Amino acid sequence: xxxLTQAPAVSVALGQTVRITCQGDSLRNYNVNWYQQKPGQxxxxxxxxxxxxxxxxxxxxxxxxxxxxxxxxxxxAQAEDEADYYCDSRDSSANLVVFGGGTKLTVL
Amino acid sequence: xxxxxxxxxxxxxxxxxxxxxxAASGFTFSSxxxxxxxxxxxxxxxxxxxISYDGSKKYYASSVKGRFTVSRDxxxxxxxxxxxxxxxxxxxxYYCAKEKREVRPxxxxxxxxxxxxxxxx
Numbered sequence: 001x002x003x004l005t006q007a008p009a010v011s012v013a014l015g016q017t018v019r020i021t022c023q024g025d026s027l028r029n030y031n032v033n034w035y036q037q038k039p040g041q042x043x044x045x046x047x048x049x050x051x052x053x054x055x056x057x058x059x060x061x062x063x064x065x066x067x068x069x070x071x072x073x074x075x076x077a078q079a080e081d082e083a084d085y086y087c088d089s090r091d092s093s094a095n096l097v098v099f100g101g102g103t104k105l106t107v108l
Numbered sequence: 109x110x111x112x113x114x115x116x117x118x119x120x121x122x123x124x125x126x127x128x129x130x131a132a133s134g135f136t137f138s139s140x141x142x143x144x145x146x147x148x149x150x151x152x153x154x155x156x157x158x159i160s161y162d163g164s165k166k167y168y169a170s171s172v173k174g175r176f177t178v179s180r181d182x183x184x185x186x187x188x189x190x191x192x193x194x195x196x197x198x199x200x201x202y203y204c205a206k207e208k209r210e211v212r213p214x215x216x217x218x219x220x221x222x223x224x225x226x227x228x229x
Contacts, residue, residue, distance in 0.1 A: 033215035035153075042203055042222055043145075043153065048215035086153050090213040095167045097143065097155035097213075 004032075004087055004100035011106040012077045020072045020103045022087035030094075032070040032087045034063060037102075043086065047072055074105075082107045110134040110218045112204050117223030120194055130187040130204030130220055138162070138182035141207040143216055144189050146200035146225075156202070157189065172198075194227045201225075 004024040012018035022032055031050055035043040045054050047063035060075045070089075074081055087100040116128040130142070144156040157178040158167045166178055177190040187204050201224050205216035 030213050033213065035216075037153075042219040043216075044219070045208075045215050045217050048208065048217070049211045052211070054217060084152075088153075088155070088213070088215070094213070095158065095165075096169070097145075097158065099145075099153045099155055102152040 004089060004098055006085075006087060006100040006103045008101070009104045009106065011108055012074070013108050014079060015076055017073065017075045018077050018105065020074075020085050020105065022070045022072075022100045023068055024089065024098070024100075025068055026089050026091060026098065027065060027068045027070050029092075030089045031065060032063070032089045034061075034072045035086045035088070036081075037084045037086065038082075046085075077105075077107050079107050081105060110206065112206065112218060112220035114202060114204055114220045114223035117202065117225045119226045119228060121229050122195060122227055124194055125190070125192045126194060126225060128189040128191070128202055128204075128223060128225070130189075132185045132187065132204075132206070135206070135218075137180075137185040140209065141214070142180065142187045143205045143207060144178060144187075145203045145205055145216070145219075146198075147203070147222075148197075148200040151200075154200070158207075159187070191225070194225075196227050199225060199227045 034047040037043040051063045111133045113131045159178045175193045179188045201222040203222045204220045206218040207214045208217040
């Protein structure tokens with residue numbers, strides 16, 4: 001299956017650590033990428049490949065994978081991190097892109 | 109700096125057609141694969157299509173295959189999405205996005221601001 005499963009919502013207290021997960025059989029073969037989307041804005045790439053951050057993304061964002069589960073970890077969550085987060089990867093053909101359903105992160 | 113600017117969205121009746129454009133600047137457009145991704149109101153991201161840097165390879169989501177056609181004009185740094193036989197479920201904000209090379213799977217490292225397509229009678 002090429003589906004990617006994310007929890008619909010997660011919350012974290014300000015300054016604490018939160019992990020957002022993405023599950024799928026394809027993750028045994030492919031890494032994931034992670035995007036942040038704030039209301040009314042386009043998605044922004046925050047993590048790609050094994051654990052790479054584009055320029056300008058704070059180092060509190062990190063990524064990891066174990067088996068069929070990928071994780072986006074925010075260490076010391078800030079109020080501005082409140083957003084929807086999406087993972088993506090490829091299907092078995094490596095040509096079709098698959099997005100997870102998204103996780104809404106609330107920072108309390 | 110990289111810029112992607114979509115245009116062409118609007119209100120269209122079911123069964124009709126619409127053509128979206130995405131004007132690219134700030135990078136060598138002809139060297140990069142490009143994508144269209146859409147987002148229905150209040151919903152998540154849905155990948156639509158990918159076109160290779162030279163236009164020789166095209167891939168589509170099953171939900172649009174046979175109805176949508178992606179193309180590009182590298183001489184004008186522009187990406188297109190021709191949408192035919194539109195349905196109510198095609199209503200969404202459509203984003204064009206640039207693919208980052210040298211990484212597997214290739215992430216989408218730059219996105220446009222999106223253009224809204226509303227299919228309604």
